[in-house]
Amino acid sequence: MSDSRLLRIGTRNSPMALAQVERVRTMLADRHPDVTVEVMSMSTSGDRWQGDLAALGGKGAFTKEVDAALLAGNVDLVVHCVKDVPGDRPAPAGTVMAAYLARDDVRDCLVHPAGLRIEQLPAGTRIGTSAVRRVAQLALHWPHLAPVAIRGNANSRLAKLDTGDRYDALLLAVSGLRRIGQADRITHPIDVDTMVPAVGSGTLVLQCREDDTGTRDLAASLGDPQAQQETTAERTMLHILQGNCHSPIAALARTEPDGRLGLRARVISLDGKTVLDVHEWAADPITLGTSVAAALLRQGARDLLDLPVHGAA
Numbered sequence: 001m002s003d004s005r006l007l008r009i010g011t012r013n014s015p016m017a018l019a020q021v022e023r024v025r026t027m028l029a030d031r032h033p034d035v036t037v038e039v040m041s042m043s044t045s046g047d048r049w050q051g052d053l054a055a056l057g058g059k060g061a062f063t064k065e066v067d068a069a070l071l072a073g074n075v076d077l078v079v080h081c082v083k084d085v086p087g088d089r090p091a092p093a094g095t096v097m098a099a100y101l102a103r104d105d106v107r108d109c110l111v112h113p114a115g116l117r118i119e120q121l122p123a124g125t126r127i128g129t130s131a132v133r134r135v136a137q138l139a140l141h142w143p144h145l146a147p148v149a150i151r152g153n154a155n156s157r158l159a160k161l162d163t164g165d166r167y168d169a170l171l172l173a174v175s176g177l178r179r180i181g182q183a184d185r186i187t188h189p190i191d192v193d194t195m196v197p198a199v200g201s202g203t204l205v206l207q208c209r210e211d212d213t214g215t216r217d218l219a220a221s222l223g224d225p226q227a228q229q230e231t232t233a234e235r236t237m238l239h240i241l242q243g244n245c246h247s248p249i250a251a252l253a254r255t256e257p258d259g260r261l262g263l264r265a266r267v268i269s270l271d272g273k274t275v276l277d278v279h280e281w282a283a284d285p286i287t288l289g290t291s292v293a294a295a296l297l298r299q300g301a302r303d304l305l306d307l308p309v310h311g312a313a
């Protein structure tokens, strides 16, 4: 059957988001050569706003304009980083997450102009990060380092680091730097047991309208079942904890060689002094995410997550 059709893909206009869309375009060209892709990029409030994201309602600041274009029928498919999709509310009514792409590297990394590793940094080194999860784990492992708030996309953060004014190093995602062709800036990929990643790290999701069966089928043909399972376990846990952009929640689901699904999740106090840590395995991702969330709640995660977060870096 011919696939011949136009597919309009909506995306943020950051270099990383545009690179992510090109990955989808390439995958579609390989699998559905009769599909013509048109990219419609747009600025989001999260990209424009340089203050604290919480003032804009958190992570939704990177998705709401693109979601609105999808619901209005101006685009047919949207590519999001799962990490940027709010975990404390459902997908916009009338849309579905139709496919998760094969997972990229999930690690965070240090970017240091002189090529140092994180354990080599002297006390007081200024680390640019805006992720509460990273700040809490910095405090846990390297309390002598100084997290400093930073906003903007990965390219603008690298430029801010290069001026040398406010930051001595950055914490960023390995996968993000690779997508924008800046992998050579990585000086230390940090192992996932030390710096547990964000929920959905390294994973892209294809979102479309619920009633658009043609686009849903196209998207599903690009999906990776393992990424779907791992993301479902992580986001089930996040949803039950009602995690948001100010939640110091870290998690990583992994498919073991024997096929079992494991989920390791942490809730850390911002000062790094309290760490709740759970690691379980199960066959079903929803059962696994639910069980890990329940275990974290039994350990006191609710009280930890309800603590006010002032001036998150």
Ligand SMILES: NCc1[nH]cc(CCC(=O)O)c1CC(=O)O
Pocket (backbone or CB within 6 Å): 081, 082, 083, 084, 154, 171, 172, 173, 174, 175, 176, 200, 201, 202, 203, 204
């Ligand atoms: N808003 C930050 C963000 N959201 C998604 C990515 C790319 C990495 C990924 O998909 O996990 C990044 C950049 C970063 O954390 O350095």
